Amino acid sequence: MIRSDRILGVVVVIVALVFITSAYNLPAGNLFDKLGPKAFPIIVAIGMIVSAAGLILRPDPEADWPEMPSLLSIGFATLVLIGYAYSLKPLGFLAPTAIAAAILSYQISPRPVPAVLTGIGLSVGLFVIFKYALGLGLFALPRSLMG
Amino acid sequence: MDILSNLALGFEVALSPMTLFLAVIGCFLGTIIGALPGLGPSNGVAILIPITFTMGLDATAALVLLTSVYYGAMYGGRISSILLNIPGDEPAMMTTLDGYPMAKNGRAGDALVISGVASFVGALLATIALALVAPFLARIAYKFGPAEYFALYALAFATLGGMASNNQAKSALASFIGLGIALIGIDNNSGFTRFTGGNLHLADGIDFLVAIVGLFAVSEVFFFIESHGKGSAVGVVLGKVTVPWREIWSTRWTMLRSSAVGFVAGVLPGAGASLGSFMTYMMEKSIAGKKGGFGTGVAKGVAAPEAGNNAAAGGALVPMLTLGVPGSGTTAVLLAVLMTLNITPGPTLFADRPEVVWGLIAALLIANFVLLAMNVPMVKVFVRILQVPPEILLPGVTMISFVGIYSLSGSYFDLLLMVGFGVMGYIFRKMDIPTVPVILGILLGYQMENNLRHAMTLSGGEWTYLLSSPISIGLWVAAALGFIAPMFLRRYLRKPQMVTD
Numbered sequence: 001m002i003r004s005d006r007i008l009g010v011v012v013v014i015v016a017l018v019f020i021t022s023a024y025n026l027p028a029g030n031l032f033d034k035l036g037p038k039a040f041p042i043i044v045a046i047g048m049i050v051s052a053a054g055l056i057l058r059p060d061p062e063a064d065w066p067e068m069p070s071l072l073s074i075g076f077a078t079l080v081l082i083g084y085a086y087s088l089k090p091l092g093f094l095a096p097t098a099i100a101a102a103i104l105s106y107q108i109s110p111r112p113v114p115a116v117l118t119g120i121g122l123s124v125g126l127f128v129i130f131k132y133a134l135g136l137g138l139f140a141l142p143r144s145l146m147g
Numbered sequence: 148m149d150i151l152s153n154l155a156l157g158f159e160v161a162l163s164p165m166t167l168f169l170a171v172i173g174c175f176l177g178t179i180i181g182a183l184p185g186l187g188p189s190n191g192v193a194i195l196i197p198i199t200f201t202m203g204l205d206a207t208a209a210l211v212l213l214t215s216v217y218y219g220a221m222y223g224g225r226i227s228s229i230l231l232n233i234p235g236d237e238p239a240m241m242t243t244l245d246g247y248p249m250a251k252n253g254r255a256g257d258a259l260v261i262s263g264v265a266s267f268v269g270a271l272l273a274t275i276a277l278a279l280v281a282p283f284l285a286r287i288a289y290k291f292g293p294a295e296y297f298a299l300y301a302l303a304f305a306t307l308g309g310m311a312s313n314n315q316a317k318s319a320l321a322s323f324i325g326l327g328i329a330l331i332g333i334d335n336n337s338g339f340t341r342f343t344g345g346n347l348h349l350a351d352g353i354d355f356l357v358a359i360v361g362l363f364a365v366s367e368v369f370f371f372i373e374s375h376g377k378g379s380a381v382g383v384v385l386g387k388v389t390v391p392w393r394e395i396w397s398t399r400w401t402m403l404r405s406s407a408v409g410f411v412a413g414v415l416p417g418a419g420a421s422l423g424s425f426m427t428y429m430m431e432k433s434i435a436g437k438k439g440g441f442g443t444g445v446a447k448g449v450a451a452p453e454a455g456n457n458a459a460a461g462g463a464l465v466p467m468l469t470l471g472v473p474g475s476g477t478t479a480v481l482l483a484v485l486m487t488l489n490i491t492p493g494p495t496l497f498a499d500r501p502e503v504v505w506g507l508i509a510a511l512l513i514a515n516f517v518l519l520a521m522n523v524p525m526v527k528v529f530v531r532i533l534q535v536p537p538e539i540l541l542p543g544v545t546m547i548s549f550v551g552i553y554s555l556s557g558s559y560f561d562l563l564l565m566v567g568f569g570v571m572g573y574i575f576r577k578m579d580i581p582t583v584p585v586i587l588g589i590l591l592g593y594q595m596e597n598n599l600r601h602a603m604t605l606s607g608g609e610w611t612y613l614l615s616s617p618i619s620i621g622l623w624v625a626a627a628l629g630f631i632a633p634m635f636l637r638r639y640l641r642k643p644q645m646v647t648d
Contacts, residue, residue, distance in 0.1 A: 004578060012320065019327060019342060026339055034603040037334040037341060040596040044330065047323040054316025063578045066373045074369050078570055081365070081545070085562030088553055097549075101542040107372045109538035118539050126546055136201050136554045 005059030012052035019045040092141040098123035157505030169212040177219020187236030188220035188477040190363035197551030211510040225262045238420035238456035241428040245448025256388035262453040263522040269454035272406040273461025284469040288494035293601035298622035300595045303472040306629035311581035325588015348560040361568025369573040398450040409455035413462020423459025424452035476583040
């Protein structure tokens with residue numbers, strides 16, 4: 001039976017093999033650094049393979065994954081956060097923060113008006129705290145508008 | 148006496164107005180962080196770290212602030228355990244067993260006061276024990292060479308990993324993944340870039356703060372999206388708060404015993420505060436016997452776990468300060484703070500930077516009294532803060548995490564990594580793979596490799612050198628026992644799920 005433990009185990013084994021191949025291209029040690037840069041990564045990769053083998057051979061009972069709609073909304077939240085990460089610099093703090101916070105708030109409790117208010121409140125409130133109380137160098141608006 | 152002059156030095160540092168102010172702020176924030184379900188000591192400290200750095204605090208000040216938060220969170224965790232039957236953080240789980248029934252019987256105020264006093268006793272005794280034990284351990288640590296340190300790191304992984312999951316393979320996997328992540332970037336010894344896949348952003352390696360905030364704070368929002376914030380149950384109403392002196396006095400032995408056991412549990416690498424509260428509750432339950440009425444809302448059932456987990460919190464600082472090996476998730480986060488401040492914990496810290504160590508200890512002693520004042524007379528303030536709904540709290544935490552990490556490096560790439568770690572944290576916690584060993588691996592990977600390479604260079608490539616001293620043999624034996632023993636003890640000791648403190 002395919003369980004998520006087994007899937008993760010296989011993924012880890014593949015990553016570990018990539019690690020080992022990549023480590024083999026590193027130079028061997030010398031007199032002043034007996035092991036050199038390649039030995040420890042190989043030890044770690046072997047450790048990864050051994051423990052991943054444990055997961056593949058004796059997986060735990062399947063984890064309690066959420067239903068499809070919840071999975072989709074977690075995936076969507078991830079996309080929102082990725083978008084937020086990209087937009088924070090070019091678009092300034094206020095607008096992206098308000099939008100991202102409102103979406104997350106709506107996802108936790110689906111009531112549109114409080115969610116929008118949460119987004120705006122958090123964005124303005126955090127900006128004031130970070131900028132004026134803690135003195136972080138944030139830009140409120142896109143830099144092109146600020147001149 | 149040595150310790151008195153050291154403490155005098157410490158109080159000189161700690162009694163400066165700025166340090167006192169930070170201790171009070173830290174205690175206040177910490178109690179809130181501990182009380183709010185979904186925010187525990189490790190993720191609370193994690194999101195505050197980047198902000199602390201951008202404020203430009205010096206080492207002592209930053210450490211005082213963050214350890215006050217840590218102590219505060221241990222106090223605060225009990226508030227939601229008692230009022231909502233939801234542990235505010237992992238170590239406060241055992242407090243729900245008697246705290247909530249007590250609150251349902253209309254004695255919420257008594258439960259809060261008794262547990263507050265128990266927290267104070269546990270934390271105070273542990274801080275004093277820390278001041279006594281730490282210098283002693285630091286002297287032993289002078290005997291440690293690279294082989295011993297390598298063994299010590301292995302011990303930390305083994306015991307932390309052994310305790311942290313119900314499946315040893317998963318703990319080991321988490322440790323190795325952490326170590327693997329630590330290897331990414333330029334190798335400082337040889338100057339070769341490793342495992343970056345040609346990505347320039349990765350050349351400097353992955354900042355452990357990014358990983359910590361992602362794994363601990365960002366992953367939390369996914370859990371709340373999954374549950375739609377349900378589980379934030381309706382709480383019990385808190386009436387007038389009075390101090391039940393006689394009942395507090397009746398728990399005096401419970402508090403003392405639990406403080407001692409909790410402290411020892413905290414010092415052991417990997418055991419941490421959750422285990423401390425678990426062990427003390429179980430111990431007191433069996434001492435009281437059937438007539439003790441544990442589980443129905445008795446004072447001792449509230450006092451034991453709170454004294455235990457607060458004492459463990461102090462105990463966990465001992466290995467972190469003297470050996471640079473954290474005893475729990477939150478001390479791992481605090482270790483990250485030290486490393487970012489360019490302070491190497493370990494025996495030399497006590498000799499070279501006594502003002503940091505003793506200033507910290509003195510500040511913790513002061514913080515305890517501040518916390519007692521906040522958590523007994525002012526407890527109602529925090530009860531009000533508990534009513535912040537998750538749909539405001541969690542987006543807020545996420546945004547603070549983003550700003551914190553962004554202000555450290557100003558790079559969108561670190562933010563993407565942080566989101567990645569958030570997803571990883573969610574998946575791992577779902578699969579019962581502990582995330583604390585991952586953090587430990589990222590934190591200690593560099594040191595571990597360095598010590599191994601030093602040891603090998605010293606010995607001319609002779610692997611038996613790793614086992615050449617009694618100390619290192621003892622550490623390896625302890626590591627093996629620490630990793631294997633939980634497998635057998637598990638039959639008798641059902642560990643509370645997911646130790647994340």
